[in-house]
Amino acid sequence: AGQCATIATLDIEITNSITPVFTAIGPLCLGVSAPSLPNASNNLPSITGTWNPAVINTGAVGITTYTFTPDAGQCAGITTMDIEITNSISPSFIAIGPFCQNSTASTLPLSSTNLPAITGTWTPSAISTTAVGITTYTFNPDAGQCATTTTMDIEITAPNNTPTFTQIGPLCLNAVAPSLPVSSTNVTPITGTWVPATINTSVAGIITYTFTPDAGQCAQGATMDIEITTS
Numbered sequence: 121a122g123q124c125a126t127i128a129t130l131d132i133e134i135t136n137s138i139t140p141v142f143t144a145i146g147p148l149c150l151g152v153s154a155p156s157l158p159n160a161s162n163n164l165p166s167i168t169g170t171w172n173p174a175v176i177n178t179g180a181v182g183i184t185t186y187t188f189t190p191d192a193g194q195c196a197g198i199t200t201m202d203i204e205i206t207n208s209i210s211p212s213f214i215a216i217g218p219f220c221q222n223s224t225a226s227t228l229p230l231s232s233t234n235l236p237a238i239t240g241t242w243t244p245s246a247i248s249t250t251a252v253g254i255t256t257y258t259f260n261p262d263a264g265q266c267a268t269t270t271t272m273d274i275e276i277t278a279p280n281n282t283p284t285f286t287q288i289g290p291l292c293l294n295a296v297a298p299s300l301p302v303s304s305t306n307v308t309p310i311t312g313t314w315v316p317a318t319i320n321t322s323v324a325g326i327i328t329y330t331f332t333p334d335a336g337q338c339a340q341g342a343t344m345d346i347e348i349t350t351s
Contacts, residue, residue: 283333283339
């Protein structure tokens with residue numbers, strides 16, 4: 121009263137604090153080089169500030185909470201990020217082999233039996249059965265899976281089963297010949313094919329027939345000499 125003045129108004133706005141938003145980091149593998157904590161958020165406009173702790177520590181397994189404090193004057197609230205450090209995982213696989221020399225080998229698996237599976241590549245990339253012995257194949261996990269390399273030893277063995285057959289002949293010239301057997305007389309029969317595929321009795325003499333085992337039996341080839349006589 122007594123100032124000869126009118127009433128006036130002043131509008132003052134109170135805004136909600138903005139929560140800084142960040143792309144999650146981790147999990148990270150134990151002992152790896154960690155990325156830097158971002159000094160600006162994903163908000164538009166971004167919110168700048170500092171972290172406590174200031175850098176990510178990957179020296180111990182567990183979950184650490186990092187606190188982001190916005191710089192003054194941005195009307196933004198404090199936020200946190202939990203970053204997990206995990207042990208390296210060893211990929212596991214079902215053993216492969218042994219394989220017989222020169223047989224058809226299976227394909228090396230591109231994902232492990234872990235849950236979740238670990239994907240990656242092998243060196244060498246394919247199984248070779250050309251040489252007898254043990255070869256070490258190394259599995260290299262794809263990046264970002266916190267998994268270690270692992271190896272698999274695959275053995276290639278020499279063919280060790282010899283097919284045995286009941287001798288055929290001698291046969292008479294132009295006689296009707298029996299069929300060549302498609303399986304051997306071994307306790308566990310060995311199957312395969314012959315070259316020539318049938319017995320020829322049109323010419324007198326001795327012909328050698330060669331038996332080639334089917335794949336996957338680790339058996340070696342065999343021969344049978346069949347004589348065609350004139351009487």
